[in-house]
Amino acid sequence: MKTLLTVAGAVVALFLTIAMFGTAGWDRPPLVTSQNGYRGTAMAQVETKADALEVKAENKAPEAAAPAEPGDDLAGKTYENVKVLQNLTTNEFNRLMVSMTEWVSPEQGCTYCHNTENMADDSLYQKRVARRMLQMTQHINATWKEKHVHEAGVTCYTCHRGQPVPANIWFTDPGPQARSGFIPRNNGQNLAKESVGLSSLPYDTLTEFLGKKDIDNTVIRVNATTALPEGRGKPIQDAEKTYGLMMHMSQGLGVNCTYCHNTRAISNWGESTPQRVSAWHGIRMVRDLNGDYLEPLQSTFPRNRLGALGDVPKINCTTCHNGVNKPLNGAHVVEAYPSLTKSTEIAAGTPPAPSGGTAVPAPAAPVPAAPPAPAPEMPAPKP
Ligand code: HEC
Ligand code: HEC
Numbered sequence: 257m258k259t260l261l262t263v264a265g266a267v268v269a270l271f272l273t274i275a276m277f278g279t280a281g282w283d284r285p286p287l288v289t290s291q292n293g294y295r296g297t298a299m300a301q302v303e304t305k306a307d308a309l310e311v312k313a314e315n316k317a318p319e320a321a322a323p324a325e326p327g328d329d330l331a332g333k334t335y336e337n338v339k340v341l342q343n344l345t346t347n348e349f350n351r352l353m354v355s356m357t358e359w360v361s362p363e364q365g366c367t368y369c370h371n372t373e374n375m376a377d378d379s380l381y382q383k384r385v386a387r388r389m390l391q392m393t394q395h396i397n398a399t400w401k402e403k404h405v406h407e408a409g410v411t412c413y414t415c416h417r418g419q420p421v422p423a424n425i426w427f428t429d430p431g432p433q434a435r436s437g438f439i440p441r442n443n444g445q446n447l448a449k450e451s452v453g454l455s456s457l458p459y460d461t462l463t464e465f466l467g468k469k470d471i472d473n474t475v476i477r478v479n480a481t482t483a484l485p486e487g488r489g490k491p492i493q494d495a496e497k498t499y500g501l502m503m504h505m506s507q508g509l510g511v512n513c514t515y516c517h518n519t520r521a522i523s524n525w526g527e528s529t530p531q532r533v534s535a536w537h538g539i540r541m542v543r544d545l546n547g548d549y550l551e552p553l554q555s556t557f558p559r560n561r562l563g564a565l566g567d568v569p570k571i572n573c574t575t576c577h578n579g580v581n582k583p584l585n586g587a588h589v590v591e592a593y594p595s596l597t598k599s600t601e602i603a604a605g606t607p608p609a610p611s612g613g614t615a616v617p618a619p620a621a622p623v624p625a626a627p628p629a630p631a632p633e634m635p636a637p638k639p
């Protein structure tokens with residue numbers, strides 16, 4: 257009996273030794289961790305060093321073009337059909353045309369937008385879209401500077417990345433109902449869609465939350481603010497749609513939920529990071545861009561550029577962010593192109609302030625459009 261136990265003990269010891277050597281063969285990959293909440297709240301982003309480097313390399317801003325030679329003649333005088341960039345000098349105008357070509361159509365060249373027989377001709381839809389894009393870019397850098405894009409700003413490259421059609425656009429998803437009369441109503445659920453992290457959450461949350469300008473009544477708020485229900489709560493579908501949008505935002509920025517929320521109190525602005533306030537304004541900005549700039553281009557785009565329901569291609573968080581928290585790693589891309597920082601049309605009003613739901617502290621009265629105050633001592637995340 258004693259020898260049997262000794263043998264069994266030796267066998268166990270042998271297995272343990274093998275197991276130890278086995279695990280010793282695995283190295284923990286070098287990790288990059290950035291803390292964005294209090295210690296112990298698990299509000300941190302953890303990435304492998306290799307992934308972080310790869311993402312960084314994929315999101316490099318291009319070199320700005322050399323400054324234009326000085327000159328006095330204005331493009332509006334030199335050329336025949338200049339409607340947005342009249343006040344640029346002819347040299348600045350030509351420099352911008354060359355940069356736009358690099359940003360949007362480096363392979364196709366000037367001919368992507370121009371009939372080279374007559375540069376003033378507006379017959380190509382690409383040129384008419386590009387003119388509105390110029391105004392949209394100016395509007396982003398002017399009206400949304402304080403609230404979202406700050407000194408970094410955007411150029412055509414932020415979204416286009418050397419392609420006429422940005423890699424990340426979206427259309428309203430008609431779902432299976434539109435394709436077949438036999439599928440029962442499914443509330444837009446149970447189809448793995450990339451826009452909601454391949455989950456079975458409702459697949460068309462983007463139309464609901466980012467599609468139109470004046471949808472501030474679609475409140476993205478589902479948490480109860482009282483311990484006991486005081487009326488009819490939000491239906492579960494609203495919660496699911498909200499989570500669908502949150503999946504999109506997290507993926508678009510390459511972060512997890514704790515980049516913005518303390519998950520013990522998701523709705524509480526006081527425990528959220530300053531990034532959640534940026535995101536709040538980001539949601540309003542995207543609605544504004546889709547509503548005022550893309551939608552009105554519906555009759556300008558040819559049918560083959562429209563979605564299944566005839567709707568325009570639209571912008572979401574990923575269009576600019578491309579999987580990083582600051583597009584193009586936070587490079588100040590617009591600095592070298594001051595003509596893209598001033599709006600050439602009447603500003604479409606000041607962006608709104610957060611409202612609705614008692615969880616948001618009332619905005620400070622005298623300051624218009626004050627964002628909700630995030631927790632003051634939260635350490636700022638490393639860029
Ligand atoms: C992505 C689209 C796009 C590309 C590519 C592009 N342009 Fe343009 N171009 C425009 C738009 C839009 C206007 C009108 C701007 C306005 O109304 O302010 C314009 C206007 C012009 C005009 C003024 C024509 C006139 O008489 O009214 C010239 C000249 C010009 N572009 C030259 C070029 C050259 C040269 C290239 C290639 C290096 C080029 N463009 C590439 C969109 C483009
Ligand atoms: C905020 C993101 C964003 C910015 C900034 C932006 N664009 Fe676009 N652009 C889009 C989206 C979205 C579309 C629609 C994609 C499509 O055409 O299917 C588009 C479409 C276009 C098209 C039509 C492509 C096609 O063939 O359908 C042109 C041309 C264009 N943009 C030029 C520009 C120029 C020039 C600038 C800078 C002055 C610019 N864009 C800035 C998002 C952007």
Ligand code: HEC
Pocket residue numbers: 475476477478479480498499502503505506509511512513514515516517522523524531532533535536539613615
């Ligand atoms: C980039 C910042 C950001 C990220 C990442 C993010 N959220 Fe949010 N979340 C917000 C903002 C902003 C709101 C408020 C939106 C509004 O009011 O328009 C919000 C609202 C919510 C709400 C509703 C809160 C309430 O008051 O009822 C829930 C629930 C939520 N988020 C869950 C999540 C989950 C789960 C994740 C991860 C999958 C996530 N969020 C990732 C910014 C973020």
Ligand code: HEC
Pocket residue numbers: 396404405406407408409410414505509531532534535536538539540542571572573574575576577581582583586637
């Ligand atoms: C037109 C382009 C554009 C779109 C669309 C856009 N953003 Fe941004 N966003 C930016 C730029 C540029 C910055 C960097 C500002 C800076 O460097 O301070 C930024 C910064 C942020 C930040 C702060 C990041 C940090 O680490 O401090 C958050 C959070 C954010 N965006 C969320 C969103 C969300 C959520 C959406 C979609 C609802 C969105 N953004 C859509 C351009 C955009």
